[in-house]
Amino acid sequence: xxxxxxxxxxNLLRRKLRSWLTIIGIFxxxxxxxxxxxxxxxxxxxxxxxxxxxxxxxxxxKNADAGFGPPGTTAAESLTNREVKLIQKVTGVKExxxxxxxPVILEYNGVSTFSFAMSIPMDxxxxxxxxxAFDDLEKGNLIYSSNTRKILLGIDFYKKNxxxxxxxxxxxxxxxxxxxxxxxxxxxxxxxxxxxxxxILEKDLEDIxxxxxxxxxxxxxxxxxxxxxxxxxxxxxxVRKDRKDTExxxxxxxxxxxxxxxxxxxxxxxxxxxxxxxxxxxxxIGSIGVANNMFTSVLERQNEIGIMKAIGARNISVMSIFLFxxxxxxxxxxxxxxxxxxxxxxxxxxxxxxFLGEGLFVLNLPLSLLLGPALFSFVVGIxxxxxxxxxxxxxxxxxxxxx
Amino acid sequence: MNKQFFKLSWTNLRNRKLRSGLTLLxxxxxxxxxxxxxxxxxxxxxxxxxQFEKMGRDKIFIYPSGIxxxxxxxxxxxxxxxxxxxxxxxxxxxxxxxxxxKVAWGxxxxxxxxxxIPNDNNEILDIIKESFTMEIEEGKFFKTDESKKIVxxxxxxxxxxxxxxxxxxxxxxxxxxxxxxxxxxGNDGDDKNIYISYNDAKDLFGSDxxxxxxxxxxxxxxxxxxxxxxxxxxxxxxxxVDEKTRDYTIxxxxxxxxxxxxxxxxxxxxxxxxxxxSILVGAVGIANTMYTSVVERTKEIGIMKAIGAKNSSITxxxxxxxxxxxxxxxxxxxxxGLGISEAxxxxxxxxxxxxxxxxxxxxxxxxxxxxxxxxxxxxxxIFPSKNAAQTNIIEALRYE
Numbered sequence: 001x002x003x004x005x006x007x008x009x010x011n012l013l014r015r016k017l018r019s020w021l022t023i024i025g026i027f028x029x030x031x032x033x034x035x036x037x038x039x040x041x042x043x044x045x046x047x048x049x050x051x052x053x054x055x056x057x058x059x060x061x062k063n064a065d066a067g068f069g070p071p072g073t074t075a076a077e078s079l080t081n082r083e084v085k086l087i088q089k090v091t092g093v094k095e096x097x098x099x100x101x102x103p104v105i106l107e108y109n110g111v112s113t114f115s116f117a118m119s120i121p122m123d124x125x126x127x128x129x130x131x132x133a134f135d136d137l138e139k140g141n142l143i144y145s146s147n148t149r150k151i152l153l154g155i156d157f158y159k160k161n162x163x164x165x166x167x168x169x170x171x172x173x174x175x176x177x178x179x180x181x182x183x184x185x186x187x188x189x190x191x192x193x194x195x196x197x198x199x200i201l202e203k204d205l206e207d208i209x210x211x212x213x214x215x216x217x218x219x220x221x222x223x224x225x226x227x228x229x230x231x232x233x234x235x236x237x238x239v240r241k242d243r244k245d246t247e248x249x250x251x252x253x254x255x256x257x258x259x260x261x262x263x264x265x266x267x268x269x270x271x272x273x274x275x276x277x278x279x280x281x282x283x284x285i286g287s288i289g290v291a292n293n294m295f296t297s298v299l300e301r302q303n304e305i306g307i308m309k310a311i312g313a314r315n316i317s318v319m320s321i322f323l324f325x326x327x328x329x330x331x332x333x334x335x336x337x338x339x340x341x342x343x344x345x346x347x348x349x350x351x352x353x354x355f356l357g358e359g360l361f362v363l364n365l366p367l368s369l370l371l372g373p374a375l376f377s378f379v380v381g382i383x384x385x386x387x388x389x390x391x392x393x394x395x396x397x398x399x400x401x402x403x
Numbered sequence: 404m405n406k407q408f409f410k411l412s413w414t415n416l417r418n419r420k421l422r423s424g425l426t427l428l429x430x431x432x433x434x435x436x437x438x439x440x441x442x443x444x445x446x447x448x449x450x451x452x453x454q455f456e457k458m459g460r461d462k463i464f465i466y467p468s469g470i471x472x473x474x475x476x477x478x479x480x481x482x483x484x485x486x487x488x489x490x491x492x493x494x495x496x497x498x499x500x501x502x503x504x505k506v507a508w509g510x511x512x513x514x515x516x517x518x519x520i521p522n523d524n525n526e527i528l529d530i531i532k533e534s535f536t537m538e539i540e541e542g543k544f545f546k547t548d549e550s551k552k553i554v555x556x557x558x559x560x561x562x563x564x565x566x567x568x569x570x571x572x573x574x575x576x577x578x579x580x581x582x583x584x585x586x587x588x589g590n591d592g593d594d595k596n597i598y599i600s601y602n603d604a605k606d607l608f609g610s611d612x613x614x615x616x617x618x619x620x621x622x623x624x625x626x627x628x629x630x631x632x633x634x635x636x637x638x639x640x641x642x643x644v645d646e647k648t649r650d651y652t653i654x655x656x657x658x659x660x661x662x663x664x665x666x667x668x669x670x671x672x673x674x675x676x677x678x679x680x681s682i683l684v685g686a687v688g689i690a691n692t693m694y695t696s697v698v699e700r701t702k703e704i705g706i707m708k709a710i711g712a713k714n715s716s717i718t719x720x721x722x723x724x725x726x727x728x729x730x731x732x733x734x735x736x737x738x739x740g741l742g743i744s745e746a747x748x749x750x751x752x753x754x755x756x757x758x759x760x761x762x763x764x765x766x767x768x769x770x771x772x773x774x775x776x777x778x779x780x781x782x783x784x785i786f787p788s789k790n791a792a793q794t795n796i797i798e799a800l801r802y803e
Contacts, residue, residue: 251514
């Protein structure tokens, strides 16, 4: 076995230029695929962090969307208190409350901007649950039922100079033309939407938008998060029955942390697969190069093969030598490609970090990504070398020696 | 002379069929991938452009900030619309309201987006139909001053199974007669909309002259930019806002199309770039084949030189060989690519029902890809052919 390796190795060295070019072929393909896979994973992580307020014990109910927009807001129908009450009665549900997600106009210093306002429920227990998903505040305090006409703002309002004048805790700004006092700023999160949102008590939001009992989302907390899927199903059944919807054609959706991430990941994975499939064409062509190289080398070495066979080499030995050669070509290309691919991904991540800020785009290199491609290209090499190797092993020694 | 070179190169390629074939395969696959990507992306671009063409280039759309009618903190008003009538570049002003109605038919109740469309005169109705690219599949569109009539979106018969033109349907408890069903508007959300007259919508939703969408047909497309800025200042005045507090967005179809196209272009460049990596690998393959063949034909080169062939002739023969590999690979790649693109287009129509994905392959693309693949062939042949030309005659003749 070791001998086969040695022979294969020496043969590759004998035709250095050709081997190098073949290795480069595999190298380029593997580098592209490794870079794309690792960047794809980094992208997936970055997108997942947009759902950073997902909690394992929370279920979200919203109406089926009719278009593009923030969750719930493009649904034609609103959710009501009656439905909240209905859900509160489902076994396993600890608490449920409605949330408004309303576009508002913030105005300060003569500049106005558009922001999504999210409501904070009026009940103390519900407030505590609601705040559970919040990280520490950057500044100031949370708002409770007694803090009417006070708001919390996302970190963007503190850090970015949106109104051409600095905002601080205690500053009064206008929301839909009514005065509100800033009570605090949320800490930085990976989720862009949260960073630019406005948080306001339910009663206040109902006041300024002239609404009541028209929630955009219902948030539900469960007692036992291990049972969350069963409870989610229970909620789906009850609401479906209440609305007389047909199963599978519900006019609403029930999502848990698991299903929201899953939905997102399905889309991202599809994009990843298309991109990687296109890049894999390069590996395919590289492996054709390996086959080509091996065919040529069988032709060139007919005489040698004839001698080997004449002094007693079996078909399987001849075949093994050629297979190892092809496999080694793949392996070297794979190792070099992996290293280079990681270098590219690392470079792009560094650039992305400069533009998007620290911590959003993180390269994650599992062992499988480090070893997998090299192993894969070794196998690809062997497969590409199979037909030439078989051809070599089946040469007729008499014919071969005559060449 | 040149013809002889070509003949010689061709024979040489044929002499090592297997190797040439495998090298070709590399180029074929990569050209194929690139061709499919480009032709489909151009097709998509075409589809989008046709859609905008139907809409007309002479229109300007105005929305309140946010998502109109759905998630917007403000609305536009009839006064705004009236103010625009007086802008000099404006030919016709049209508008629509968007509300949610509780729609009931049979034993089913659904909440649906309801557009209120002014039907004061036929001209405005035509412009609205054109702007939203609405076509009637069954029945009729609105006539002037009709009331309590409803036109339903393409997907509504799927929600209310069995609904037909002539049926009565309840909107917030009031009865409306279905007069028409639209053809598909190309996206699921819009196909689930319903349409009534603006006056009916006003009554039904108790509106006080609010509108969620304003459209303008301009007199002269050439000066559309000027009209946009005129509209801006008029609307600012009418709404009592300035540049800093502006709460609406103005868009021309041209701008919309450009933003679509630029996203599509970035995507295409990215994908073609990744596909291009494989052509690089193919090129390395050509170089490899050429090097091998130089080594194999050392003796032949020696003889050619001995009987007086110039270095440049040797180079030319090898360059033509590698160029031919590129050319043939390019042609085959495009032929197979064409088949794949057409198949994708066919599948898109047959199974996804979209006519947006019809491949196009302008002559420029075909020719430049062809030129590109010849170039790739020649470039990857440069070093091997130089090697060949510089072979020492004496050494070469001795070579076994």
